[in-house]
Amino acid sequence: MKRIVGIAFALVLSLATSFLAGYYTTLKYVERNKDILQEKAIEDELIENTAKLPDLNIIGPSTEIVLRERYLKGVEYNRDIIEKASSEVVGMNKTQAEEYFKSKGYTVIDFSNKRVLAVKDILDEWPKGCYVVKEQDGFVAIFQVDKSGELKLVKLTDLNVEDLPDGDKEEVKKGKIFESLEDAMELIEEYTS
Known part of the structure; x- marks a missing residue:
């Protein structure tokens, strides 16, 4: 008799455990789907409200x-x-x-x-403070642009403009602008090498 009561108790305990496990699994499933449905509803609302926003393509303080x-x-x-x-x-x-x-x-x-x-x-000014590599009497020269925008000769080289390749020749005839004397000197070195 004790054995039948033990088996019955084990069956009831097993049934109760299965019921509780199923209940909690179902509860978690419903909760998880509820969160997904809420997220979808929030996303839909965000998309709808974004379409109603004013033009945000304006200049801000960090522009x-x-x-x-x-x-x-x-x-x-x-x-x-x-x-x-x-x-x-x-x-x-x-x-x-x-x-x-x-x-x-x-x-x-x-x-x-x-x-x-x-x-x-x-159109008709040189950038003040810059250096210009330009032709001077048929030779390559470096000029500095003074405060009034005038070219002041810094260095006249013995490099004949006609000895330069065509593309470089045209640039020197027009005047090629550099921020620093060092950059202008590098161009002259390129021409002579």
Whole structure:
């Protein structure tokens, strides 16, 4: 008799354990699916609300402003001034920024909330403080651009412009611009080697 009671107890215990395991498994399954359904509903709501947002493509406080001076006298030369957006331009959209920079003589070439590129073409000036490798009396010379924009002779070489390859010859006749004297001297060394 003890044996039958023991077997019955084991069966009841096994049945109870199976019931509880199934119950908790089902409960976890329902909870997990509930979370997935909630995430899907949140995602759908986010997509719907994002479509209703205003245009966020405006200049913010961390927008990088690149003002490019493009010198067209001589071989084209670009000088970039990079700065963070001032309070004057923060909040501007592309149309407003184009008007603002146009009043300063620039044309907006690229616009996003991360970076604005505005270019000003300078046709008849050399960039002040730069060095120009240019022809002087048939020879290659280095000039410095002074504060008034005039070319001042720094070095006249004995390298004849006519001895240069055609592409280099044309650049020297127009005038090739460099930020430093060292960079200009490197070009001369390239020509002589």
